[in-house]
Amino acid sequence: MSRRTAANSGATWIARALVLLALSFGAMGCSAGYVARAAYEEARILWRRQEIEQKLAEPDLPPAMKRKLELVLEVRRFAAERLGFRVGGSYRTVSEVDGGAIVHLLTAARRDRLEPRTWWFPIVGRVPYRGYFSERAAAAMAADLERQEYDTYVRPAIAFSTLGWFDDPLPSPLLRHDEVTLAQVIFHELLHNTFFLSGETTFDESMATFAGYRATIEFFCDGDGSAGEACRTATADWQDTLTISQFFARGLAELQSFYDSKPSGAALEEGRQRAFAEMRESFRALKLHPGRNADFAAGPINNASLIQERIYLKDLDVFDRLYHRAGGLRRAVEEIREAVGRGGEPFARVREAAATGASPAARTSGGLTGY
Numbered sequence: 001m002s003r004r005t006a007a008n009s010g011a012t013w014i015a016r017a018l019v020l021l022a023l024s025f026g027a028m029g030c031s032a033g034y035v036a037r038a039a040y041e042e043a044r045i046l047w048r049r050q051e052i053e054q055k056l057a058e059p060d061l062p063p064a065m066k067r068k069l070e071l072v073l074e075v076r077r078f079a080a081e082r083l084g085f086r087v088g089g090s091y092r093t094v095s096e097v098d099g100g101a102i103v104h105l106l107t108a109a110r111r112d113r114l115e116p117r118t119w120w121f122p123i124v125g126r127v128p129y130r131g132y133f134s135e136r137a138a139a140a141m142a143a144d145l146e147r148q149e150y151d152t153y154v155r156p157a158i159a160f161s162t163l164g165w166f167d168d169p170l171p172s173p174l175l176r177h178d179e180v181t182l183a184q185v186i187f188h189e190l191l192h193n194t195f196f197l198s199g200e201t202t203f204d205e206s207m208a209t210f211a212g213y214r215a216t217i218e219f220f221c222d223g224d225g226s227a228g229e230a231c232r233t234a235t236a237d238w239q240d241t242l243t244i245s246q247f248f249a250r251g252l253a254e255l256q257s258f259y260d261s262k263p264s265g266a267a268l269e270e271g272r273q274r275a276f277a278e279m280r281e282s283f284r285a286l287k288l289h290p291g292r293n294a295d296f297a298a299g300p301i302n303n304a305s306l307i308q309e310r311i312y313l314k315d316l317d318v319f320d321r322l323y324h325r326a327g328g329l330r331r332a333v334e335e336i337r338e339a340v341g342r343g344g345e346p347f348a349r350v351r352e353a354a355a356t357g358a359s360p361a362a363r364t365s366g367g368l369t370g371y
Contacts, residue, residue, distance in 0.1 A: 048096050105154065
């Protein structure tokens, strides 16, 4: 979900951010305090933007930092020129951000079903999470929902997209990550700028997951890069992510079958805790590359945390089948756009496209436009 830095334009961009946030949060009935805090934090991010080209000109810039900032600009160019993504002014600037997270995302779900609590926002529609710039505020809301018999899960996010409304800067905490992860996140967020379906958060995020990983492979494995360590790491990351996606598809299907039997009382709690323990052990048994994936098995497991995983990992193997049929990411995104444009459930449309191939029109079309 998260710009330009000329001194004479900063106030204008901050004013636009305040208006957008006030309209969005006010329309969904958020408290004045929530609106004020969100507007203040976004304004701080916008105010602190610095052109990456200016940063690169600093004589005392550490070499590792210089390489990563150069990489950001290379990723931008690749996304625009090779992939046809809508880049605009996003990631042309960097913004100093305190701490390691930009926002904290709260997900909630009833204890007897895999159904998320949703919140409504203008433009994006209903979404199955709510963002907070304060971890304490997210935890307080989570505690309130738990008193209402919800499972909750709060996780930090290191970047977000404004869907092209603003020129998103690179949040400085991203520079702490390795180059492959940095590229994955930027490609993921630029896909959001390029392609977005209102009210279809799981589709939007899963498609961005697919595009982020596949774009990173194309970026690092192009030409002579295919023999490099970054190419191998990017490819292994995607293989692991596909494995994890399929793991959750199986596990969630089994858990859904349990909930469909309508257990209650002690049977409900005992059954779900048994299912969560089995998923933890099964995850630990997956053959993943060491050191590259967050350890799901070490964190809390409940309906909310599982829904959070599903939001980002649904049907990744289907997206990948379409990718291979299309012969690359640029055409794959074009074909997905055409498929979902026919209406109906978007994942179903992508499955059809992956099974049948794209129309001749999609295969001969130019770059992505109209997003």
